[in-house]
Amino acid sequence: MWAKIIIWDRSEIYSFEKIAIFISIILIGLIAVLTPYFEFGIYSQIANSLWTLNIFYLIGIIGATLIFMVKLLSLQGVSISSYIKNRRKRKKELMKQEIKSLKKEKKTLANNSEKKE
DSSP: OHIIIIISOOSOOOHHHHHHHHHHHHHHHHHHHHTTTSOOHHHHHHGGGHHHHHHHHHHHHHHHHHHHHHHHHHHTTOOHHHHHHHHHHHHHHHHHHHHHHHHHHHHHHHHHHHHHO
């Protein structure tokens, strides 16, 4: 189901798929939270290297968050290229305004110097 939603980017997602993913996320979270407190066979084998497990959890959470944010922003029509284009447009407009203000200032300085003469 994950591949169907994330990789193939299918627009029609059925409600039972959403419920199944939600339940699987809850179960994975419960297992991850309860594993240190209960004696599961796999936990006793990896207890010495638990810090590496936490690092991989962190990497997985960061990766999933980035994928989710990119997908969510792409649904709203925001992408990195559109952001860069808009930023360049704003910079150009600001530069044009600054050029206009500098030309005005140059004219006023030229008029003031002519009046002094």
